[in-house]
Amino acid sequence: MSDAEISFDHVTKEFPKPDGGGLFRAVDDVSLAIAPGELIALLGKTGCGKSTMFNMIAGLTEPSAGVLRVAGRDPFGDFNWFRGKIAIVFQNDRLLPWRTAIENVEIGLEMLGVPTAERRQRAQAWLTRLGLAGHERDYPHALSGGMRQRVSIARAFATDAKFLLCDEPFSALDEITGQRLREEFGTLVRENGKTAVFITHSINEAIQLADRIVVLRRPARIAMDARVPRNASPTERDDLRSRVEAILSE
Amino acid sequence: MSVALRAAQAAAPFLLLAGLWQIASLNLPKFLFPSLVDVFWRVLGIFLDWSEFRNVVATVGRIVAGLGGAFVIGAVLALAMNRSRAADRFIGPIMTFFQGVPALSWVVFAIIWFHGTEPRIFFIMLVTSLPAFVFQVLGALRAVPRDLFEMVLSFRPSGAKMFLQLTLPAILPDILTAWKVNLGNASRVVVVAELVGATGGVGYALLQQQQIFDMAGALAWTLQLVIFVLIAQGFIGMVETRAFKYRAVSEHAL
Ligand SMILES: Nc1ncnc2c1ncn2[C@@H]1O[C@H](COP(=O)(O)OP(=O)(O)O)[C@@H](O)[C@H]1O
Ligand SMILES: [Mg+2]
Numbered sequence: 001m002s003d004a005e006i007s008f009d010h011v012t013k014e015f016p017k018p019d020g021g022g023l024f025r026a027v028d029d030v031s032l033a034i035a036p037g038e039l040i041a042l043l044g045k046t047g048c049g050k051s052t053m054f055n056m057i058a059g060l061t062e063p064s065a066g067v068l069r070v071a072g073r074d075p076f077g078d079f080n081w082f083r084g085k086i087a088i089v090f091q092n093d094r095l096l097p098w099r100t101a102i103e104n105v106e107i108g109l110e111m112l113g114v115p116t117a118e119r120r121q122r123a124q125a126w127l128t129r130l131g132l133a134g135h136e137r138d139y140p141h142a143l144s145g146g147m148r149q150r151v152s153i154a155r156a157f158a159t160d161a162k163f164l165l166c167d168e169p170f171s172a173l174d175e176i177t178g179q180r181l182r183e184e185f186g187t188l189v190r191e192n193g194k195t196a197v198f199i200t201h202s203i204n205e206a207i208q209l210a211d212r213i214v215v216l217r218r219p220a221r222i223a224m225d226a227r228v229p230r231n232a233s234p235t236e237r238d239d240l241r242s243r244v245e246a247i248l249s250e
Numbered sequence: 251m252s253v254a255l256r257a258a259q260a261a262a263p264f265l266l267l268a269g270l271w272q273i274a275s276l277n278l279p280k281f282l283f284p285s286l287v288d289v290f291w292r293v294l295g296i297f298l299d300w301s302e303f304r305n306v307v308a309t310v311g312r313i314v315a316g317l318g319g320a321f322v323i324g325a326v327l328a329l330a331m332n333r334s335r336a337a338d339r340f341i342g343p344i345m346t347f348f349q350g351v352p353a354l355s356w357v358v359f360a361i362i363w364f365h366g367t368e369p370r371i372f373f374i375m376l377v378t379s380l381p382a383f384v385f386q387v388l389g390a391l392r393a394v395p396r397d398l399f400e401m402v403l404s405f406r407p408s409g410a411k412m413f414l415q416l417t418l419p420a421i422l423p424d425i426l427t428a429w430k431v432n433l434g435n436a437s438r439v440v441v442v443a444e445l446v447g448a449t450g451g452v453g454y455a456l457l458q459q460q461q462i463f464d465m466a467g468a469l470a471w472t473l474q475l476v477i478f479v480l481i482a483q484g485f486i487g488m489v490e491t492r493a494f495k496y497r498a499v500s501e502h503a504l
Contacts, residue, residue, distance in 0.1 A: 088404045097496055
C-alpha cells in the first residue's frame with residue numbers, strides 16, 4: 001500500500017440530503033490503491049459516485065471518513081502542494097467565455113507562472129496536436145462541442161502534470177478524433193510516466209486504454225477490480241467485457 | 251438595420267415630446283411652457299459661459315466622487331459579505347435599512363452631522379448609492395459559475411490570480427450595468443443634495459430659476475444633467491461593446 005501513488009483507505013463521502021433530512025452516502029467505504037504510472041478506468045452507472053471519487057482525488061472535496069493520499073499527501077489539506085501536479089479534464093468543457101481558445105489553454109500555465117512566450121508556444125503546440133490549428137483566436141461560443149472539449153483537454157495536458165484526472169474526456173468527440181485522442185492519451189501517459197484516472201461510460205474504451213478497470217456499483221462500492229493484460233487475447237477481452245456488462249446491467 | 255433608421259427610432263420619442271411641448275408653448279403662457287427655441291439658446295448659453303458651466307462641472311464632479319466612493323466601499327463590503335456569512339448577516343440588513351431612508355432625510359442628517367457643503371454632499375451621495383452597489387456587486391459575485399471557479403481552482407492559483415483571471419472578468423458585465431443604473435439615480439439625488447447650502451452646482455442654479463420663476467432656465471439646467479447622463483451612459487456602452495465582443499449574439503431577440 002505504501003508504494004501506491006493514489007490510495008483510498010476506507011474512504012466514505014456523505015452529503016447532506018437536499019431536503020435537509022440526514023446524509024446521503026455517495027462513496028461507501030472504498031479502499032483502492034493505484035500504482036505509479038498506472039492508467040485506470042473508472043466505470044459505473046450515473047450517480048454511483050464516480051465524480052465524487054474524482055473530486056476527492058483532485059482535492060476539491062474532502063472525504064467524510066477514511067484516509068485518501070495522493071503522492072503520500074492529503075489532496076484537500078495540502079491543496080497548494082499539488083500546484084502543477086494535478087491536471088483535470090472535466091466532464092463539461094468549462095472554458096472561460098471571455099478567453100480565446102489559445103488563451104483558455106494558457107490559463108493553467110499562467111497559474112503556474114510560466115513566462116508568456118513559452119506559455120503561448122506550449123498552448124499552440126497542444127492546439128495543433130488536437131487538430132485545432134487555425135482556431136486559436138476563436139472564442140468558445142464559436143466552437144463546436146467537440147472542439148471545446150479538445151480545447152479543455154489541451155488546457156489540462158499543457159501543464160504537463162504528473163496526475164491526470166479525466167471525467168469522460170472522449171465522450172463528446174466524433175469517432176475518428178476520439179480514437180486518435182485515445183491512442184494519443186495512452187501514449188502520453190505511458191511515455192511520460194504519468195498516473196491517470198479516467199472515467200468512462202464505454203466498456204470498449206476502458207478495455208482499449210486502461211491497465212486496470214474498476215467498476216463501481218450503487219451505492220458506491222467497488223464491484224470489480226480487474227487488470228487488463230497488455231497483450232490480452234480477444235477471448236480474454238470478451239470475457240472481461242461480459243463481466244463488466246453483467247455488473248453494469250444489474 | 252441601417253444606422254439612419256436606428257437613429258430615427260431612437261429620436262422618435264424625443265421628437266414627439268418636443269412636438270407636444272412646442273404646441274403647448276404656442277397656446278399657453280410663456281412662463282409655463284417656454285418655446286423650445288428659447289430653451290435651446292439657454293442650454294447653449296450655459297455651455298459657452300464658464301461662469302455658468304462650472305456649475306455643471308461641479309455637479310458632475312460630485313456625482314462622480316460620490317459614486318466612486320460608494321463603488322469602492324460597496325465592492326469591499328460585497329466581497330466581505332460573499333466571503334463570510336457573519337458579514338452578510340450583519341451588513342445586509344443595514345443596507346436594506348439604508349435603502350428605505352429617503353434622500354431628503356439624508357440631507358437633514360448631513361446638515362446636522364457635517365460642516366461644510368462638500369462633505370455634506372459627498373456623504374449624501376455616498377450613502378444613497380452605497381446599498382445599490384453593495385447588492386449589485388454581491389449578486390454578481392454570487393453568480394460566478396461554480397464549475398468555472400473549480401476549474402480555475404484546480405490549478406491552485408494565488409488569490410490575486412483567481413480574482414484577476416476569473417472573478418473580475420465574470421462580474422464586469424454586472425458592474426458596468428450597476429454603474430449605468432446608479433448614474434441615473436445619482437444625477438437625480440445630487441440636485442437634492444445640493445440643497446444643503448451649496449453656492450454652486452445645478453441644484454443651486456435650479457433653485458435660482460425657481461425664485462425668478464424662469465421655466466426656460468429651469469429646463470435648460472435640467473437638460474445639462476440629462477446630457478451628462480446620456481454621454482456617460484454612451485461611454486459605458488462603448489466600453490461594453492469593446493469588452494464583451496466575446497459574447498455570442500443570437501440572430502433572434504430574446
Ligand atoms: N455536492 C453534492 N451534494 C449533494 N449530493 C451530491 C453532491 N455531489 C454528488 N452528490 C450525489 O452523490 C451521488 C453520486 O454523484 P456523482 O459522484 O456525481 O456520480 P457519477 O459521477 O457517478 O454520475 C449522486 O446521487 C449525487 O446526487
Ligand atoms: Mg459524473
